[in-house]
Structures are given as structure tokens and as C-alpha cells.
Amino acid sequence: MPTLDDLFxxxxxxxxxxxxxxxxxMKDRAAVDVRFAFCFPDLYEVGMSHLGMKILYGLFNSQPxxxxxxxxxxxxxxxxxxxxxxxxxxxxxxxxPLTVFDFVGFTLQYEMSYTAVLNMLDLxxxxxxxxxxxxxxxxxxxxGPCACNPEPIADFVDIxxxxxxxxxxxxxxxxxxxxxxxxxxxxxxxxRRAAQIEGVYVPALYEVSYNADGTVAAVTPKDNAxxxxxxxxxxxxxxxYYPESFVVPFTDIVFDRAQSEIFRGCxxxxxxxxxxxIYRPVREKSPEVINKQAHDLCASTGYEEFSLSSLSTSDYxxxxxxxxxxxxxxxKEHTNISLPSLRVDGxxxxxxxxxxxxxxxxxxxxxxxxxxxxxxxxxxNVTEEEIFRTVTxxxxxxxxxxxxxxxxxxxxxTLEDVAGIASLGQKLVNLFYQNPDRxxxxxxxxxxxxxxxxxxPFTPFQWEPQDTAEQLAEKQAHLRESVTTKKISLxxxxxxxxYLEAVLARGDRRLCAVLEEVWKRGSKLDAWSEHFDHDRxxxxxxxxxxxxxxYANRRRSYDEVLPWDHLxxxxxxxxxxxxxxxxxxxxxxxxxxxxxQHCGAACWKEGVCVERR
Amino acid sequence: MSVANGFYTVRLVFSKTGxxxxxxxxxxxxAMTRVLRRAAIPLWYxxxxxxxxxxxxxxxxxxGHESVCERMDFRLTDExxxxxxxxxxxxxxxxxxxxxxxxxxxxxxxxxxGYAKYRLRLSCSPAVLRAxxxxxxxxxxxxTKKKGGVKTVEIKPHLKDVSVEDADGQAVLTITLPYSNxxxxxxxLLLTALSAFAGAEVTGEACRLELFDRHxxxxx
Numbered sequence: 005m006p007t008l009d010d011l012f013x014x015x016x017x018x019x020x021x022x023x024x025x026x027x028x029x030m031k032d033r034a035a036v037d038v039r040f041a042f043c044f045p046d047l048y049e050v051g052m053s054h055l056g057m058k059i060l061y062g063l064f065n066s067q068p069x070x071x072x073x074x075x076x077x078x079x080x081x082x083x084x085x086x087x088x089x090x091x092x093x094x095x096x097x098x099x100x101p102l103t104v105f106d107f108v109g110f111t112l113q114y115e116m117s118y119t120a121v122l123n124m125l126d127l128x129x130x131x132x133x134x135x136x137x138x139x140x141x142x143x144x145x146x147x148g149p150c151a152c153n154p155e156p157i158a159d160f161v162d163i164x165x166x167x168x169x170x171x172x173x174x175x176x177x178x179x180x181x182x183x184x185x186x187x188x189x190x191x192x193x194x195x196r197r198a199a200q201i202e203g204v205y206v207p208a209l210y211e212v213s214y215n216a217d218g219t220v221a222a223v224t225p226k227d228n229a230x231x232x233x234x235x236x237x238x239x240x241x242x243x244x245y246y247p248e249s250f251v252v253p254f255t256d257i258v259f260d261r262a263q264s265e266i267f268r269g270c271x272x273x274x275x276x277x278x279x280x281x282i283y284r285p286v287r288e289k290s291p292e293v294i295n296k297q298a299h300d301l302c303a304s305t306g307y308e309e310f311s312l313s314s315l316s317t318s319d320y321x322x323x324x325x326x327x328x329x330x331x332x333x334x335x336k337e338h339t340n341i342s343l344p345s346l347r348v349d350g351x352x353x354x355x356x357x358x359x360x361x362x363x364x365x366x367x368x369x370x371x372x373x374x375x376x377x378x379x380x381x382x383x384x385n386v387t388e389e390e391i392f393r394t395v396t397x398x399x400x401x402x403x404x405x406x407x408x409x410x411x412x413x414x415x416x417x418t419l420e421d422v423a424g425i426a427s428l429g430q431k432l433v434n435l436f437y438q439n440p441d442r443x444x445x446x447x448x449x450x451x452x453x454x455x456x457x458x459x460x461p462f463t464p465f466q467w468e469p470q471d472t473a474e475q476l477a478e479k480q481a482h483l484r485e486s487v488t489t490k491k492i493s494l495x496x497x498x499x500x501x502x503y504l505e506a507v508l509a510r511g512d513r514r515l516c517a518v519l520e521e522v523w524k525r526g527s528k529l530d531a532w533s534e535h536f537d538h539d540r541x542x543x544x545x546x547x548x549x550x551x552x553x554x555y556a557n558r559r560r561s562y563d564e565v566l567p568w569d570h571l572x573x574x575x576x577x578x579x580x581x582x583x584x585x586x587x588x589x590x591x592x593x594x595x596x597x598x599x600x601q602h603c604g605a606a607c608w609k610e611g612v613c614v615e616r617r
Numbered sequence: 618m619s620v621a622n623g624f625y626t627v628r629l630v631f632s633k634t635g636x637x638x639x640x641x642x643x644x645x646x647x648a649m650t651r652v653l654r655r656a657a658i659p660l661w662y663x664x665x666x667x668x669x670x671x672x673x674x675x676x677x678x679x680x681g682h683e684s685v686c687e688r689m690d691f692r693l694t695d696e697x698x699x700x701x702x703x704x705x706x707x708x709x710x711x712x713x714x715x716x717x718x719x720x721x722x723x724x725x726x727x728x729x730x731g732y733a734k735y736r737l738r739l740s741c742s743p744a745v746l747r748a749x750x751x752x753x754x755x756x757x758x759x760x761t762k763k764k765g766g767v768k769t770v771e772i773k774p775h776l777k778d779v780s781v782e783d784a785d786g787q788a789v790l791t792i793t794l795p796y797s798n799x800x801x802x803x804x805x806l807l808l809t810a811l812s813a814f815a816g817a818e819v820t821g822e823a824c825r826l827e828l829f830d831r832h833x834x835x836x837x
Contacts, residue, residue, distance in 0.1 A: 012639050013681045019644055024636035024713040026651065252651055252712075254644040306651030306710070308669075337654075338662055338670075 006089055008099060015082045019254040020048035023074075023096030026252035027304065029061075030097055031071040037181045040064055040072040041095045041105040041142070045112075045120035046531055048076040052251070053259035055313055056148065057111060060169055062247030070177060073097040074251070075108075077120045077529065078127070086127060093127040102128035106180065108142040110161075112150035115508035116501060116531040118157050118519055121146070123528035125160070132520060134162050134208055139191055143180070147173070151205075152235075152282050153461040153568040156508050156515035158207035162191075163198055165205075166571060167235025167282075168268070170244055172203035199229040203236030205571065212513050212567075218554055220512060220565040234572040235282070239610050241268065241289040246297050249304035261342065262301040262310035264294050266326070270315040271596035271612060275383045275587050276372070276414065278460040279315055281580075282573045284603065286319075286596060287611035291326035298330060302339050310334075311342035318346055367398050370409040373417070374424025381416050381590040383583075388428065395432055400441045405449045406432055412479050412496070413457040413471035415587060422479045425452060426486035433491045450492045454483065456502035460509050461568045462575060464583035467560040470506040472553075473499060500538040504530075506556040512567035515555075518544050576604035624661035624671075624692040627703065628723035628837070632685040633678060634824075637714025642677040648712065653691060656706040661692035675727045675836065676796060676828055679805060684825035688836065690723050724837045731831030733796040734778070735804050739788045739821040741811065743781050746788040749814045750779060757802075757810045772802050772810070790821075797831060 012018040019025075033039075042061055044051025051057060057074070064072035073095035078086060086093070092101040102108050108130065110121050122132055125144070131137050134144065146154065147165035154164045165172050176198050183189040183197070199206040209229035213221040225231050238244045250262060269286035270279060298310055314320060327341075334341055371386050373379045379386060395406055410425050429450045436448040456476055459465045471479070476499045487494055508515065522544040529535040545552050560566065562581055569577075579601065586593060593601055596612045606613035633640070640648060650670055653660055662668045675688040698706070700720040707717040739746060749755075755773040760766065777793040794802040804823045812819045828836040 017641070018639040018680070019641065022636050022639045026648070026655075026710075026712045028712075252648070254640045254648050254712075256644075256647070303655065303657075306654035308650070308654065338668060 005091070006085075008091070008094065011082065011085050011089075011091070014085060016079060017048075017255050020076065021078070021082060021096070023099065025254060026306075027249040028074075028097055028251045029065040029071070031065070033071070033098065033100075035068075036071040037069040037184070038071075038107070038177050039105045040070060040107045040109060040177065041075050041102050042072055043075040043102075043108060043110045043121075043124055044077075045110055045117040045124060046077055046529070047079055048253070049255065049257045050531075051076045052253050052257045054111065054113065055263050055265065056169075058247055058250050058263075059245070059265075060173065061251070062249070063170055063174070063245045064177075066245065067174070067177075069181065071097075073100075073105075075102065075124070077124055080529075080535075083123075083127065083528075092129045093124060102142065103130060103140075105142045107177070108144050110144070110146040110148075112146050112148040112154070112157075114531060115150060115156075115505045116536070118508060119523045119527040119530050121157065122160065122519060122523040126523075133159050135159070137162075137191075143191070143194070145173075145176070149278065149282060150509075152278070152571060152573055153509065153511070154205065154207065155212075155513045155567045156511040156519060158513050159516040160519075161207065162195060163204060163206055165236075166203050166233055167573070168238050169236075170238055172201060172236045175201050176204060196227050196229075199227070202234060205233045207513075210570065214512075214514075219560075220567055220569075222565065223567075223570045225570075232570055232572050235574065237285075237574075237608055237610070238268075238287070239608065241265070241287050242293045248297075248300045250301060250307075252305050252307070259311070260307075260309075262298065262305055262307040263313045264298040264301065264310060265289065266294055266312050266314045266317070266320045268314075269611065271319055272316065272385070273383055273583070273593055273595060273601070274372070275381075275464040275583055276411065276457060276460075278463050281462045281575050281603075283315070284574055284605035285608060285611040285613045288321060291322045291329060294326055295329040299333055302334075302337065308338065309340040309342055311344055313344075316345050317343050367395065367403055367405065368407045368409070369394075371428065372409065372411050373414055373421060374410065374426070374428055375421045377590050378414060378417055378421040378424070380592050381587045382414055383587070383592050385592060385595070388431070391428075392431075392435060395435060396439060399436055399439050399443070399448075402443050404436075404443055404446045405451065407451045407453065408432075410452065410454045411457045412454050412483070413476055413499075413502075415457075415459075415465055415468045416590070417471075417479070419479065419482050422482050423486040425454065425483055426488075426492070429487065429492045430489065433489055448491055452487075452492060452494050454480075454494070454496045456497055456499045458502050458505045458509060461566070462573050462580070464580050464587055466510065466566065466580065467562060467564075467584060469559045470503065470556045472557050473503065498533070501530075501533070501536060503552070503556055504538075504541055507552045508555075510567070511555050514550060517548055518550055521548060574603070574605040574607060579603040624694055625696065626690050626692050626723040627700070627720050628675075629689045629691070629703070629707065629720045630718045631687050631689065631707075631711075632683075632716045632718060633687050633714065634683045634685070634716075635714040637712065638681055638683050640714075641680050642674070646672060646674070648715075649689060649691075652707060652710045652712075652715075655710040656703075658698050658703055658706060659694045661694045673727070676730060676733065678825060679803060679823070682804065682823040682825060685718075686825055686827045688828060690727075721837065725830050728798060729830045730828060730836060731795070731797050731833065732777070732793050732829040734791070734793045734826040734829070736824045736826055737790045737792070737804055737807075737821040738784065739790060739808075739811070739819055741788055741815055741819045742786060743783045743788040745815050745819075746781055746790060746811070749811050750776070750781070752814075755810055757806050759806065772806075775800065775802055791826075793829070796828070 064070045075095050143162050145163040146161045147169050151164045195206045198204050211224045215221045267288040269283040372384045432450050459468045525540050660670045671692045673690045703720045704717045759770045775795050780791045782789040
């Protein structure tokens with residue numbers, strides 16, 4: 005049998021598989037009690053860019069009795085070699101196969117990675133279904149945003165962690181260690197006890213029954229598992245663990261830089277945005293802590309760039325305090341600061357110039373909808389005037405290209421709203437030619453990118469049907485016809501992926517069989533368009549007698565039992581219903597700092613919920 | 618030592634073995650940039666729109682080959698840190714498989730490179746290797762600079778300081794090959810010719826042992 009080294013020279017970018025990067029953590033196998041294989045169900049370049057993985061990798065390895073290693077989905081060339089020679093999936097640090105680990109943990113960042121989870125388990129020679137794994141196999145755990153409705157992959161995972169993992173993950177690993185030590189460990193006993201920890205959802209301890217119409221009748225706990233599992237949050241981000249170093253990859257990855265988290269949650273409450281609801285309440289880190297963490301990270305990694313990470317940089321209340329602190333050392337040390345999702349508007353001229361915000365932030369807007377009415381309905385509080393102001397500044401500074409992001413298929417959307425996308429683009433074109441200070445001798449390009457809306461759990465739109473393929477096609481055609489100038493370049497996403505996202509995002513346990521079937525038929529890296537095969541999915545649905553439209557295109561009533569109703573993310577159903585009704589009336593909701601909407605997240609008595617206003 | 622134009626150039630000798638042999642040339646450049654930044658030595662940055670440290674490698678190494686004689690040049694703004702200190706600080710920051718051996722002010726220009734010495738642990742027997750080397754002529758196909766162009770080159774006269782050892786029936790070849798702007802024969806080319814001669818694929822683990830200038834002196 006060939007060794008791993010023999011394989012490395014036969015594949016593209018072998019440093020994705022070798023381990024040994026700067027700051028990767030090696031430990032003595034014999035000196036640790038718990039071994040954790042942290043799996044990202046996508047390629048190395050994607051997974052290594054993910055901040056959550058870096059935090060948990062650092063946190064676990066800061067514990068002397070835990071060794072956490074990294075695992076990524078192999079690219080197709082490596083996978084076929086592994087399958088040909090029956091070489092099981094290994095962890096990068098020790099190069100040990102996953103079967104020797106105590107835990108195999110997946111982070112679920114997007115629905116289209118679910119088949120990669122199955123494929124990685126299979127490549128590791130681990131049975132896919134929880135029920136088929138006895139004491140000889142690792143405990144399979146999963147967390148991340150998709151864990152807020154984990155039902156479509158519930159049969160494959162032993163434990164889901166709901167919410168932020170820094171505390172609950174360690175509590176579960178310690179329980180495992182202690183039960184192993186005192187001899188009380190069996191998989192069943194461990195899962196029963198783990199289910200008593202807040203933030204732990206053990207799907208095998210819940211029975212799901214269905215009504216004749218296919219909707220969920222009830223989710224019934226057994227073995228004393230709690231009827232409702234509440235997510236966990238970190239109360240104080242200043243004292244919470246944050247890594248002092250990141251693993252620095254050799255190969256180029258998507259986000260190859262240091263990242264400093266500045267706050268969690270989002271005050272905005274855009275009604276389509278799941279992140280805006282499931283990460284509540286907003287909790288900020290203090291500028292002193294961010295500054296120190298950023299500087300330490302740059303020193304330990306040698307990164308020449310770092311970015312401030314959050315859902316909306318501009319909403320950080322102490323940004324004007326933080327940036328000068330960062331600039332003091334970053335300029336000297338030739339380190340660039342990147343400020344994603346920044347509103348260029350509110351900046352002082354001096355700071356804007358120092359940060360070169362216009363150059364860095366580029367000119368990207370996400371109005372999401374083409375008319376003010378629809379923007380009000382989705383609570384995206386951006387006005388045309390704000391966009392015009394910033395774009396004018398940019399034109400004055402020599403910019404000739406603007407990017408706009410929109411969604412299509414939003415609830416209450418009409419063809420008029422769709423045409424509004426084109427007319428907003430047209431207005432920006434006109435703004436350019438009306439501007440006497442515009443760059444001379446150059447044309448303007450307005451790039452419009454249009455994604456398809458996917459209704460998600462724990463949002464006010466969780467009851468909404470997704471537009472059908474026919475409806476979306478009609479709208480896309482209408483948008484194409486509404487654009488009458490070559491100055492606007494239009495790119496519209498393929499809606500077949502969004503359709504499956506809509507199915508999986510709000511699916512129930514009956515989809516586990518579909519996932520397994522579609523994986524058997526060859527799906528494994530569905531997040532990549534070159535590997536995604538829509539017909540394969542549709543074929544699996546058809547052959548199993550499951551109608552995907554039931555999940556994607558059906559309007560739910562407010563009193564239907566939703567597959568995730570036994571999970572509690574702090575936001576109450578009553579609040580989501582209020583927001584849903586306001587959307588239908590195209591009424592906006594003030595943000596958390598302007599006026600509390602009593603969403604429920606105040607139950608933690610933290611962050612913006614207790615800020616003095 | 619001289620600080621002209623606001624910088625002076627240091628040449629680091631380092632080894633690249635084990636896991637590090639899978640780091641491609643481009644990735645090595647990126648990794649070393651970060652190593653030098655971590656090492657907190659007074660790096661000189663280029664001027665202009667996109668400021669970056671100045672780092673070059675005299676002789677890029679093929680992916681999968683090991684080396685104990687790599688050369689990396691970089692520029693420092695001043696001489697406040699000794700060569701010994703530079704080596705120590707860099708070693709404290711290097712990932713597994715990379716190790717700094719020595720540092721000195723760069724003397725020879727990269728364009729004056731002449732030869733490279735390799736050790737190749739081969740999958741064929743010493744007898745096959747000797748028969749291959751004893752041929753009166755060894756012709757290989759080499760890519761030309763023109764896109765898609767191939768020419769046949771006689772390499773026999775270019776093989777220098779050849780020695781063949783027997784390691785449990787496997788051939789170990791130590792050889793010095795041309796490595797210059799005019800003519801380069803890399804070990805992979807030799808392996809291709811050897812495989813054609815043997816009528817079966819011959820694989821080999823390559824390690825570069827030393828670099829020489831065009832006069833045969835160690836590249837300093």
C-alpha cells in the first residue's frame with residue numbers, strides 16, 4: 005500500500021494535506037485524554053479561512069488534556085487515490101486516521117456542505133448513521149449556524165452544539181473524559197448525560213411524529229432529555245478565550261489574514277438574515293482587548309493583513325476609538341487593516357484618508373431590493389440617498405466601478421420591485437454623467453449581482469414559500485429586459501442551488517434518507533458548482549417519494565409545528581410573527597439600539613439588551 | 618558589509634526536508650515573508666504603491682525534492698542584528714522541515730549560478746543505473762522557451778562527479794548537474810531518461826546537496 009507521502013506528489017497543492025504549517029499544534033498522543041478531529045466539510049482553502057474553527061482549535065489545544073487536529077474534505081484527485089488504495093481520511097497534525105479519535109466534530113456553515121459531511125465520514129471508514137456506530141467509533145458532533153435546524157442531518161450526528169461553542173464544547177469533552185476515567189462510559193450513557201447540559205441537542209433522544217398532511221405533529225423527548233434545548237452564548241467577550249496565534253497555511257486560501265472579532269450579533273434585524281437573529285444579543289469587545297489581540301496575532305503569524313470581523317463593522321460603537329489604536333502600530337509594521345462591510349458614510353475625512361477606506365472597502369453596496377417599499381418590507385434600512393451620497397464621493401475620488409448586491413424572490417416582491425433593481429443601477433449611471441467632477445475620459449460600470457432568496461429558520465420569513473423556478477425565471481427575464489444600458493453588467497445566480505438550500509434549511513428528519521441517497525449517487529462537494537448536479541438531487545427525491553416543493557415552496561401557517569420548534573435561540577415566535585406581519589405591511593422596525601423590540605434575547609441580560617441608551 | 622541605497626542584502630542558507638518538501642516555490646515565498654516578519658528583524662520594504670519586503674530565491678527547488686543548501690536573499694535596513702542572531706531568530710519562527718543554517722552578506726549574483734549537486738535514492742538497481750550512465754550518449758527531450766516546443770539535448774557530457782552506491786540493492790546516485798542560465802539539467806529530467814532506458818518507471822527521492830557558481834566554487 006502506498007504511504008501518504010506517495011500520494012502527496014500525485015495531487016494538486018499537496019501542502020493542503022501535509023500539515024506542519026506555522027503554529028499548527030503537535031502533542032504527545034500518550035499525554036492527552038481526549039483527541040478531537042475538527043472537520044470542515046469543504047476544501048482546505050475554504051475551511052482554513054474560517055474564524056470559528058481557529059477559535060475552537062486554539063481553545064481546545066489550550067487545554068493540556070485535549071489535542072485538537074484539523075481535517076478537510078480532500079479534493080477529487082486526492083479522494084480517488086484514497087479510495088483506490090483504501091487509505092482512510094487522516095488528521096493533518098498526527099496523520100492518524102479519524103477512527104482513533106474520541107470525537108469527530110463538524111462545523112455546519114452552509115446546507116450544501118451536508119453531503120461533504122457524509123463523504124468525509126465514509127472516507128474515514130466511519131459508519132454514517134449514529135445508530136450504526138458503537139463504542140469502537142468516535143462520537144460525531146456538529147455545531148455552527150446550520151445546527152439551528154439540524155433535522156436533515158440528525159440521523160448522522162450524535163450531538164449538536166447550539167449557539168456559541170467556547171463553553172459548552174469543553175463541558176461535553178470534560179464529561180466524556182470523566183466518564184472514561186471513572187468507568188461509567190458507554191455511548192448511550194454519555195449521550196444521556198450530555199443532553200442535560202444546556203446547549204446540547206442529542207437528536208436520538210427525540211422522537212418525531214408526523215401528521216397525515218406531512219407536517220410535524222410533535223417532537224417528544226425521552227430519557228429525561230429537555231423538551232426545549234436552548235442555545236448557549238458567551239456572556240463576556242472580553243474575558244472569553246481568543247487565540248493568540250492562527251495556523252498559517254502554505255498554500256493560498258480564501259481569507260489569508262489575521263482576524264479580530266469585534267462583536268457578535270447584529271442590531272439591524274434585516275428580516276431575511278438568519279445571522280441577524282440567531283446570534284443575538286449584540287455583545288461588543290472593548291477596543292483595548294481587540295487592539296491587543298490583533299497585535300498579538302500579527303506578531304505570532306507574520307500576517308501582513310488583518311481584518312475586523314463582525315456582521316457589520318460600522319455598527320461597532322467604539323470604531324473611532326479603536327482605529328487610531330490599531331493604526332499606531334500597523335503603519336509602522338507594514339500591516340494593512342481591512343474593514344469589511346463598512347459604511348463609508350460616517351467617517352471623518354482624516355480617518356477615511358488614513359485608512360484609504362474608499363480604496364479598501366471598494367464600492368460595494370447591498371441594497372438587497374430594488375424599491376424602497378421592498379427594502380422596508382425586509383427591514384433593510386438603506387435609502388437611495390445614502391447610496392447616492394457615498395457613490396458621489398467615490399466618483400469624485402476617481403472611482404468608475406460600483407458593485408450592487410440584490411436578492412430576488414423576496415416575500416411580497418412584484419415585477420415592479422424587480423424592475424427597481426435595474427432603475428437603481430440606471431440612476432447610478434446617470435449620477436456619474438451628471439457629476440462635473442467625474443473622472444474624465446472614462447466610462448462607468450455598475451455591476452449588479454442578484455442572488456435568489458432562501459427562507460431560513462428563526463427569521464420572520466421562516467413561514468414563507470420560496471419562489472418556484474418558474475417564478476424566478478420570469479423575474480430574471482424581467483430584470484434582463486429592464487436593463488437598457490451596457491453600462492450595467494448583470495449577473496444572476498443559478499436558482500437550482502438556492503432551491504436545495506431552501507429544502508434543507510427548513511427540512512425535517514425525512515431528508516436524512518435523501519442526503520444519504522444523493523451522496524451514494526455521487527454528491528460530495530455540492531457547494532462547488534462544478535460538482536453540483538441538480539438532476540441527481542431531483543432523482544433522489546423522486547425515487548424516495550419525497551416532494552422537495554413541500555419544504556421549499558409551501559407557505560406554513562403560524563400554528564404549524566416547525567421541525568426546529570424544540571430548539572430555542574432566544575428570539576420568540578411571537579416576535580417573529582410580529583415582524584412577519586410588519587413585513588407584509590412594509591413597515592420597518594427600529595434597530596436594537598434605537599428601540600428594544602422585546603425579541604426575547606434579553607433573557608441573557610447581556611450586551612445591547614442592557615446597554616444604557 | 619555595506620548599506621547602499623538604504624539596504625543591504627543577506628543570503629540565508631537553509632534546509633528544506635521532511636514535510637517541508639511539499640511546499641511549492643510560490644508558497645515558500647509567502648511562508649518566508651511571514652517568517653521574516655515574525656522574526657522581527659529590520660526588513661527593508663520596497664517603495665511604491667504596494668510595499669512589500671524584497672525576497673528572492675537563487676535556485677527554485679522542485680516540489681517534492683529535499684535540500685540542505687537552499688539560498689534565500691532578503692534586504693535589511695541596517696546592521697543592528699548580527700548574522701548569528703538572524704539565524705537564531707529565523708529558526709525560532711520556521712515551520713517543521715525548514716531550518717536556517719547560516720547567513721552572510723550576499724556575494725555572488727544569482728545569474729552566476731553554475732552547478733547543483735544532488736543525491737538521488739532510486740528505485741532501480743545499481744547495475745541498471747551503471748548501464749544507463751555508461752552509454753556513450755544520453756539524449757533527453759527538453760522543453761524550449763517557446764510554448765510547446767521540445768528539443769533533443771545530449772546531456773552525457775554535462776554529468777559531473779558521478780558516484781553510484783548500493784543501498785540494499787537500490788542505487789544511490791550522487792551527481793553534479795548544470796544549473797545556469799545557459800543549461801540546466803534537473804533530476805526529474807534524468808529520471809525520465811533513466812525510466813525510458815530501464816523500460817519501467819524509475820522513481821527517486823532527491824536531495825540537493827550544494828550549489829556552485831560557474832567556476833565551481835560554493836555559491837556564496
